[in-house]
Amino acid sequence: MVLSPFSGRPILSATDEAVLVWLGLASAGDEYGNRQLHKRLAQPGSALGFYSCDNGHCFETNADAFITIPGRTVSEATIHFLGFTAEKTAEIWEGWVDMYLDLPRVPNWFLCGFALDYINTTIDASNDKDDATWRRVMTILGVAASLQDFILDPAHRHIRAKHSCASWIKQTIQERYNRLRNIQTASRSRAELLEPTI
Structure with missing residues (x-):
């Protein structure tokens, strides 16, 4: 198995992605594995009530209303999203590929823990x-x-005042990863709303 820079599960489900791109609330992925997503879709509860908006017009569309997210759960773009510099991102990704290249399956959440190990306490x-x-x-x-x-x-x-620098970095990175997983869960929920009932 060869890990590409874009592996793991997609953050946005295919059905949800198509609708969000059509509404202008998400962009297609770029060559680095990133996309733009409206900030309101990154908030807790974003799976509920979204499609009741009139063609998505209940959202602002200025550039500040969007965040950059990775397209997949396991990617160099994901590591960068967690809050690392480009150089540290490349180092962590290279370590990830070296360690997990020959394994048939690695749980997606391992990537966050692997990245956190690079924070030298x-x-x-x-x-x-x-x-x-x-x-x-x-x-x-x-x-x-x-x-x-x-x-x-x-x-x-x-x-x-309550945490050291390294512990606060780790906590914030974990929260960013959890936010990404919440975006993924909300996307799956929105996609289920679009599925025809049988």
Whole structure:
């Protein structure tokens, strides 16, 4: 078996994807395995009541209303979505391919745990007031600038007071993976609403 950069189950089911692309609420996948998805479809409960909108017009369509998600659960794009830099993403993906290349089946959720193992907890910071140290630690660990900015947002200082830098990175990455799985589950639910009853 050869792992391609695009393996694992699709995040959006085929039926749901077709409708969302037609409505302009999702894009087709790009050459890197990413797509745009309307932010409201990434929220809990997005499976319910969506198709009752008038041709999807209950959604904003400006560029800020969309997020980039990977097309599949196991891909380089998924690792990048979790919050790693391009360089760290490539390193993790190469390690994943080397480790799991010859295995016939690997559960999709293994990828998140595998990526979390790349967060070296011996390199850490715990002073919630020292943003510069936290940013240095996150840069060394290969955390993308967007995730660094999220973690260092002053609104999250109370969380930083309770957790070390490495543990907060791991928690946030796990939450991002869970969000991706929730998007996948919501897509399956919407697709079931479209299936004709027999």
